[in-house]
Amino acid sequence: MPRNPVAVYAELLRQAQDVMGLDDPMSARSRLYTLLRPHHLERYPELQEVLKRLGIGAGYARNHLLSLGGWPDDVVDLVRRGLPLRVARRLAHVELSVRKEALKRAEEDRRSLDDATWGQRVERALERLAREADAPDVVPEDGWLPPAVGGDGHPPDGAPGPTGDVWRFPTLGARSRADEELHPDLARAILARYTAPGDAIVDLTAGAGTVAQVAAQRGVRSWSSDVHPRAPFVHAMDARDVQFTDGLTPGCADLVLLHPPTFAWWEKARPTGSVAGPEGYADLIADLLAGAIQVAAPHALLVLVGRPVRSEGIVRTAIGELQRELEDVGTTLIGYHVGVDARGTEDWHVLVGRRLTDT
Numbered sequence: 103m104p105r106n107p108v109a110v111y112a113e114l115l116r117q118a119q120d121v122m123g124l125d126d127p128m129s130a131r132s133r134l135y136t137l138l139r140p141h142h143l144e145r146y147p148e149l150q151e152v153l154k155r156l157g158i159g160a161g162y163a164r165n166h167l168l169s170l171g172g173w174p175d176d177v178v179d180l181v182r183r184g185l186p187l188r189v190a191r192r193l194a195h196v197e198l199s200v201r202k203e204a205l206k207r208a209e210e211d212r213r214s215l216d217d218a219t220w221g222q223r224v225e226r227a228l229e230r231l232a233r234e235a236d237a238p239d240v241v242p243e244d245g246w247l248p249p250a251v252g253g254d255g256h257p258p259d260g261a262p263g264p265t266g267d268v269w270r271f272p273t274l275g276a277r278s279r280a281d282e283e284l285h286p287d288l289a290r291a292i293l294a295r296y297t298a299p300g301d302a303i304v305d306l307t308a309g310a311g312t313v314a315q316v317a318a319q320r321g322v323r324s325w326s327s328d329v330h331p332r333a334p335f336v337h338a339m340d341a342r343d344v345q346f347t348d349g350l351t352p353g354c355a356d357l358v359l360l361h362p363p364t365f366a367w368w369e370k371a372r373p374t375g376s377v378a379g380p381e382g383y384a385d386l387i388a389d390l391l392a393g394a395i396q397v398a399a400p401h402a403l404l405v406l407v408g409r410p411v412r413s414e415g416i417v418r419t420a421i422g423e424l425q426r427e428l429e430d431v432g433t434t435l436i437g438y439h440v441g442v443d444a445r446g447t448e449d450w451h452v453l454v455g456r457r458l459t460d461t
């Protein structure tokens with residue numbers, strides 16, 4: 103049976119204290135930091151013996167187990183309860199309030215019958231909280247979120263992005279799934295492929311502003327809006343009725359992204375008076391695209407992220423419908439990618455249209 107790291111750590115300190123003739127475990131811990139380095143350890147056969155008895159390597163003992171002694175008690179307790187050291191280390195370096203929130207969200211995810219491990223759920227929550235903390239807390243003065251610049255003057259995230267047309271992404275947490283957020287990996291995949299630093303993008307269904315945050319990291323400036331904004335820097339606007347205010351101007355975007363609600367989500371929250379069923383949903387997509395085309399530059403790309411309409415066991419509208427909608431606003435399809443989550447239960451279809459010009 104695998105032994106818990108907390109128990110192994112306690113045993114390491116006890117035995118090291120004995121062989122080194124020290125008075126207390128904490129002195130053993132600080133001595134071990136030095137003595138577990140290879141060039142010191144070779145002169146301490148007694149300590150080598152301790153490691154052998156415990157069945158652990160010097161690197162693991164020094165780099166992982168000894169850290170436990172510097173972590174808050176609540177984090178050590180989590181390791182005792184089975185949280186992997188790698189995740190516990192991340193928790194140990196954030197404030198207590200963030201730890202509590204991350205654990206709370208991981209628990210919510212567990213209740214949503216998520217099959218991720220506890221460690222994965224906590225890591226996911228920590229990443230999400232870090233994004234929330236990084237989000238600008240006001241709408242920028244000119245309305246646009248500026249690109250981030252790394253220490254070397256280049257965008258912090260210049261990775262080339264995925265190749266191929268099928269993109270796998272880790273399953274989102276329960277809250278993010280409920281809000282139908284785009285996984286940042288998918289946003290990264292789209293932007294890596296279709297934008298360059300210096301570009302301007304507009305996201306008219308930005309929700310929590312995921313795309314904008316990823317764009318900033320890639321050196322791309324962005325303007326975001328949503329009918330129900332979920333981040334402070336996202337403007338409140340109905341994309342079916344585009345208003346050229348707050349820095350948004352006609353033709354300003356090299357790329358316009360639309361990530362409308364899925365049919366299932368829209369049906370539950372369908373505005374009163376709108377046509378029900380797939381027909382009404384198709385109207386929504388058409389209206390959103392009509393809004394999007396107004397902010398697209400003549401050379402712009404329109405990125406439509408959607409899912410087939412599935413309801414009552416029937417696929418009512420497949421992706422061809424989205425292609426037609428894109429073509430109806432004067433674009434030609436130049437890219438089609440599918441993002442599939444690790445569980446295979448989420449499929450986001452990414453259609454990329456290039457605006458046709460008269461020349």
Ligand SMILES: C[S@@+](CC[C@H](N)C(=O)[O-])C[C@H]1O[C@@H](n2cnc3c(N)ncnc32)[C@H](O)[C@@H]1O
Binds near residue numbers: 364
């Ligand atoms: C699939 S979610 C987009 C999530 C977003 N990409 C993110 O990562 O948070 C769809 C969004 O469309 C918004 N929405 C629905 N109807 C809209 C409309 N008429 N105009 C603007 N946004 C709308 C919803 O409020 C929701 O936030």
